[in-house]
Amino acid sequence: MAKTFVVKKIGGPEVMELVDVDPGKPGAGEVLIRHTAIGVNFADIHYRRGTAPPHAMAKLPIPFTPGLEAAGVIEAIGPGVTGFQVGDRVAYATATNTIGAYTEARLFPADRVFKLPKGVSDVDAAALLYRAITVHGIIRSCYPVKSGNVILLHAAAGGVGSILAGWAKNLGATVIGTVSSDAKAELAKSYGCKHVIVTGKEDFVARTMALTNGKGVDVCFDGVGIDVFLKSFDCIRRYGMMVSFGQASGMMDPVDPVLLQHQGHYLTKFSGSTYNEDTGEYQQRAKEVLAAIESGVIARGHHVVYPFADVARAHADMESRRSTGSLVLQL
Numbered sequence: 001m002a003k004t005f006v007v008k009k010i011g012g013p014e015v016m017e018l019v020d021v022d023p024g025k026p027g028a029g030e031v032l033i034r035h036t037a038i039g040v041n042f043a044d045i046h047y048r049r050g051t052a053p054p055h056a057m058a059k060l061p062i063p064f065t066p067g068l069e070a071a072g073v074i075e076a077i078g079p080g081v082t083g084f085q086v087g088d089r090v091a092y093a094t095a096t097n098t099i100g101a102y103t104e105a106r107l108f109p110a111d112r113v114f115k116l117p118k119g120v121s122d123v124d125a126a127a128l129l130y131r132a133i134t135v136h137g138i139i140r141s142c143y144p145v146k147s148g149n150v151i152l153l154h155a156a157a158g159g160v161g162s163i164l165a166g167w168a169k170n171l172g173a174t175v176i177g178t179v180s181s182d183a184k185a186e187l188a189k190s191y192g193c194k195h196v197i198v199t200g201k202e203d204f205v206a207r208t209m210a211l212t213n214g215k216g217v218d219v220c221f222d223g224v225g226i227d228v229f230l231k232s233f234d235c236i237r238r239y240g241m242m243v244s245f246g247q248a249s250g251m252m253d254p255v256d257p258v259l260l261q262h263q264g265h266y267l268t269k270f271s272g273s274t275y276n277e278d279t280g281e282y283q284q285r286a287k288e289v290l291a292a293i294e295s296g297v298i299a300r301g302h303h304v305v306y307p308f309a310d311v312a313r314a315h316a317d318m319e320s321r322r323s324t325g326s327l328v329l330q331l
């Protein structure tokens with residue numbers, strides 16, 4: 001049996017109930033993974049409280065087990081699976097259709113699993129992979145970041161923010177981050193931001209325009225949503241781009257295309273489900289992310305570890321903006 005968190009009705013952190021579930025035997029193309037570390041992502045909160053985008057909520061079965069990524073060890077292998085052995089250390093970072101990582105053990109499609117190199121620990125993998133694969137999509141596919149770019153990054157001390165700030169700096173970009181407190185500002189600087197704006201103390205539009213000599217940034221990466229989304233266009237240079245990838249503060253209102261014409265702005269909305277739907281593309285992103293972790297381009301250690309049983313506390317910390325870096329459940 002595997003202790004498993006189940007959500008039977010949408011609600012607060014307390015609706016995640018621990019139950020015993022038989023994970024079953026792997027069918028064709030599946031492996032059974034015994035988890036050692038599980039990543040806690042803001043998306044898990046969105047699913048639990050019902051604030052994920054409507055198309056994602058519509059696909060969600062209820063009851064369901066939250067969780068989009070984990071690391072662990074292969075315990076059994078189903079018919080037709082090649083390339084894996086019992087005992088292999090593996091991980092996955094996935095989407096709504098394979099949601100269910102908050103469990104001690106589960107079946108998973110083998111083609112969406114990757115082996116972990118010796119140099120990447122299970123906790124590092126669970127802390128980094130889902131977010132880093134997201135960052136890969138954002139800074140390689142949506143807006144290929146290059147040396148000299150100036151970036152506005154919201155929630156720069158968060159899980160995605162900490163990875164994006166460091167990776168973009170490594171590519172030679174200048175990152176202007178926004179955060180909600182002085183303590184987070186210090187962290188965001190250590191993660192790779194050159195300038196940090198504490199929202200609530202300073203107007204981020206005025207400060208970004210001052211920092212860029214009135215020109216604006218090349219691109220804004222926004223995972224915060226409604227509280228900053230529209231205002232952020234006033235920080236973007238002519239022909240610059242807005243990459244929206246999340247809505248921690250709430251879903252944005254629909255955008256009138258006329259908004260974009262004043263400065264010839266480009267707008268896109270990243271979704272991991274879309275960008276990682278193709279298994280080959282997903283595996284390639286994972287390979288490059290693991291290489292970037294091993295080489296130090298993606299920094300490790302910006303995470304907080306919680307015991308598996310404390311998942312509600314992890315959710316509450318993240319939801320109330322107390323958390324920084326990534327959050328991991330250890331088994």
Ligand SMILES: NC(=O)c1ccc[n+]([C@@H]2O[C@H](COP(=O)([O-])OP(=O)(O)OC[C@H]3O[C@@H](n4cnc5c(N)ncnc54)[C@H](OP(=O)(O)O)[C@@H]3O)[C@@H](O)[C@H]2O)c1
Nearest residue numbers: 042134155158159160179180223246247248249271272321
């Ligand atoms: N599209 C995708 O496939 C994809 C994949 C991964 C992540 N995401 C999105 O990326 C964003 C970051 O994810 P994460 O897991 O790394 O979370 P996170 O950044 O560690 O946490 C969210 C941060 O958002 C900021 N925030 C601003 N207003 C908030 C509010 N009203 N409530 C809560 N937080 C608020 C907070 O930072 P401050 O206190 O500093 O403002 C908070 O720490 C989320 O929106 C997530 O859904 C999207």
